Amino acid sequence: MEAAGAMAGRRIRVRGLVQGVGFRPHVWRLARVLDIAGDVANDGEGVIIHAWGDPAALDGFQDRLRREAPPLARIDAVEVFPHRGPAPHGFTIAASAAGLARTGIVPDAATCPACRAELFDPADRRQGYAFGNCTHCGPRLSIVSAIPYDRANTAMAAFTMCPDCAAEYADPADRRFHAQPTACPACGPRLWLEPAPEAGADPLDAAAALLRAGGIVAVKGIGGFHLACDAADAKAVAELRRRKARDAKPFAVMARSVDEVGRYCQLDDAARALLQSPAAPIVLLPRRPDGAPLPGGLAPDQDHLGFMLPYTPLHHLLMARVDGPLVMTSGNRSDEPQVITNEDARARLVGLADAWLMHDRAILNRLDDSVVAATGGAPAILRRARGYAPAPLPLPPGLDGLPPTLAMGGELKATFCLLREGQAILSQHIGDLENAAALDDYRVLLRLYRDLFDFTPEVIAVDAHPDYLSTTLGAALARECGARLVSVGHHHAHMAACLADAGIGLAEGGDGTFGLILDGLGLGADGTLWGGEILRGGYRGVTRVAHIAPVALAGGAAAMRQPWRNLVAQLRQAFGETWRDQAAPVLNHLPPAAHVAVLERMLETGTNAPPCSSAGRLFDAVAAALGIHPARIGHEAQAAMALEALARPHVATARPYPAAFGGDVPVVVGWAPMWRALLDDLAAGEAPGLIAARFHLGLVEALVQATGRVGAGPGALVALSGGVLQNRIILHELQARLRAAGWRPVIHGQVPANDGGLALGQAVLAALIADGHDRAKPPGI
CATH class of the missing domain: 3.30.420.360 (Nucleotidyltransferase; domain 5)
Known part of the structure; x- marks a missing residue:
């Protein structure tokens, strides 16, 4: 037992994301405040602390280690053991032990408030400098080439610190203590514009003037290049689409502040927190009905916009020079990865950009912007990249x-x-x-x-x-x-x-768990293509207990690009060879009869028409029936995303379409009743949005009924996964219906x-x- 008032020794092990985030100087400062002696060091398992002091002070020290951790730290565990030996004088930061690779690299982080304030402080030596950072922010994974994570193993090895930066780097009381990317105008990366503006012109001023005039600028960011234009300029947005050959995929937009985002989109506390978080992702937000206008070309057929805030000093400085939000889309040609080198930008973005805002800090590892949906309920990561990986x-x-x-x-x-x-x-x-x-x-x-x-x-x-x-x-x-x-x-x-x-453990995720998996397609255990499945089991193994009725994938990969193929296959499945007699309301959405006849022969013979229980292709078929991109989609899920946006205003009042159920185990969910009702609604002139909502709710109702038919008991876990679960209507309605039935839906959060x-x-x-x-x-x- 430690006696009150006596000097006690403890060895404290801290595990988690605790290296490269300012954790050691945080420990050093706490120890000095609480009059604790000892040392702190990094090692292969995290951070190790040897501490001597009054037991009450040590208790407070341990508590504050957790509560006051640096912004980028994540503490997974604090383990405390008695420690014997004489107490040293003072508290020091000891040399790191070997084996640092076991703790990894933290993600790149958005500019912290302190660094942002310096940018606009006339008295600060980093005022207007596009590459300021500290222990709490800046590049990490994007610039690292090896472990240990020190300057020599990063893209900053090319820049020798000046005396002022070196002094900050060596001072545990400074927030730049051991901040490997630290730099200033005297010693760090530099910025320029190509083609060069007139002599003496600031490159940021020149780039901003070009953007205000309707130009397109390639901007080198932290994990790759962006192509930027004025988001409020419909002509500039259309020209960027033309140059990128990107017909419809939504553009991301960068705004100066949360308040500016709120002019265009609805915001709740969760969305505000995401926008302002160190990860600074693109956040998908519902447009405000009374919001300031933006061109429809930013996100065709969509009722949401993807907004992000500036996350580097360069972005902050550029945004301060323009009058409103900017498109910030990946700097690439359509379907290619984002460009990361100056040489590739000059070569591959020629014809796309009017100018290049460049710098000489190398991007060693490509990092796309992360994308998060935050429209009600828990935020869901749709693309996990910058700001999250590799935590x-x-x-x-x-x-x-x-x-x-x-x-x-x-x-x-x-x-x-x-x-x-x-x-x-x-x-x-x-x-x-x-x-x-x-x-x-x-x-x-x-x-x-x-x-x-x-x-x-x-x-x-x-x-x-x-x-x-x-x-x-x-x-x-x-x-x-x-x-x-x-x-x-x-x-x-x-x-x-x-x-x-x-966070479902091995024991909890056992044989009584269900998985409701909806996606485009994947190979099933029987050698066929699956995509609309209910599985029973858990980590130890699963059985397929229900699925969407397989429908031919007519033309194979072509069916994933041309929704009309799925419409014909679905109607033929529902009504047989006389499907045309039922399908008058949708015939005008099909290609010439000769093309349809070729596809029908494929269906009859099974040539390049494998059966597939895909939920994704069902969405494409319904979209095609409503005239939504029936001929061709420009990007994956384009038709399904448009169908979701069309449905959203009608979900609260719509009735679900019916489905059919066959078989015992597996239960097979068929859609002939849905197609009959949908075609009747079209013939009666019902609103397309109402029809889209009835389809969404009908799919949810059918899946919930099928889950009950296969024996899900009270309190059963139901895991919801697959790309279709990124549809917020399907996700929210499924959760509500599953809970109402007495089951426990489980959803994604971090991946x-x-x-x-x-x-x-x-x-x-x-x-x-x-x-x-x-x-x-x-x-x-």
Whole structure:
């Protein structure tokens, strides 16, 4: 026992994101205030503190370590042990121990309030400097090349600190203590504009003038280039779409402040917090009906806009020079990854930009802007990248002690995941691996993460689809490093990702759990394509107990680009060869009869028309019936997103369309009754928005009924995952109906419901299989 008033010694272990975030100087300052002696150091497990003092002071010290942690720190655990030995004089920051790779790198962070104030302070030496930062903000993952995370292993190695910056860097009382990217106008990166403005002109002033005049400027950010234009200038927005060959995909918009965002969109406290958070993501927000006008071309067919705030000093300085919000869309040609080097920007953005706002700090690792939905309920990450990756995710109870596992993810929205020691490290969004540049990025980042985290996998998890490039790469890597290769079912991985994301442990996520998985498609256990599934089981394995009725994917990949194909396939499935007799209200949305006849022959013979239980293709079919992009969509889910926006005003008053149920186990949900009612509504001239709402509610009602038919008992967990669950109507209505039925819906929070979160589920399932000890058995799918 420690006697009151006596000197006591304690060894305090702090785990979490506690390196590179100013945690050691935070400990040093607290110790000095509380008259505690000892030392603090980084090591391979986090931060280790040796502390001597009065027991009451030590108790207060431990409490304040948690409560007053630096802004970018995340404390996962504080472990306290008695410590013997003589007390030293004073408190010091000790040299770091080896093995730092075990704690990782924190994400890039938006400019903190103190650095932002310096930008506009005439008395500060960093006034107007586009690259100021401190321990609480600035680039991290985007500039790092190796561990340990020090200046020599970052893009800042090219810049030697001046005496003033070096003094701040060495002073534990300064917020720039050991801030590796620290710099100032005397010693740091510089900014310029190409083509060069007239002699003596400020590059930011010249760029802002060009933007105000309707021009398009390539702006080098923290994780890649953006293409910027005046968001209120319809001609500039249309010209940017023309140059990028980007017909309809929404543009992200940057505003100077939360108040400016509020002029255009509805804001609640959660949205405000997200916009102003260190992650500074793009936040999808509902337009204000009475809001200030913005061109419809920013987000065609959508009732939401994606807004973000300035997150670097350069952005703050640029936004202060313009009159309103700017488009800030990825600096690339359509479907290519974002450009990150000055050379590539000059070459690949020629013809897209009128000028280039450049600097000489290299971007070593590409980071797209993260995207979060915040329209009611808990925020949901749709794209996890800058500001979130590579922060590790703690795994739920029962999933510790698993072998080191690398999960390779899927083919689209690719990410990979490292799992070890009770944590999962999910990479940033990389993109679609069918794109050669994205595939190259995937390989480079995989090597980087393995180096940064000193990671050698014992298990490699891949999707069950043998033709995915991620599967091929995983198999090759398993041979190279002698790891065990485990194939994981696509939809089981979605379910496991949702459970792990929501903190559902191994015991809780057992055999009585259900997974309601809705997406475009993935390979099922029976070798067919799935995409609208109800699974029963949990981490240890699942059974397919219900699904949407399979409908031919007419033309294979073409059906994912041309919604009319799915409409014809659905109508033929519902009404047989006489489908045209029922389909008069939608025939004008179909191509010439000769094209339809070719597709019908494909359906009759099964040629390039595999059956698929896809929820995503059902959305495309209904959208096509309403005349929403029936011929072709310009980006994934374009038709479904437009259908959702059309439905939203009518959800509160609409009645659900009916569905049909067949079979025992699995229950098969058919849509012939829905199609009959929908066509009747079209013929009667009902509003398209009402029809869209009835479809959404009918899908929800059918899925809830099917869940009841397959034996979900009171209180059963129902995991909701897959790309379709990014539809906020479907997500919210499903949660409400499931709760009303006495079940517990489980949703994503920290990782995307789409394939961007797939690798987390793969990693957990493969590690459990490899671990054995009856903790898991191979999944059924």
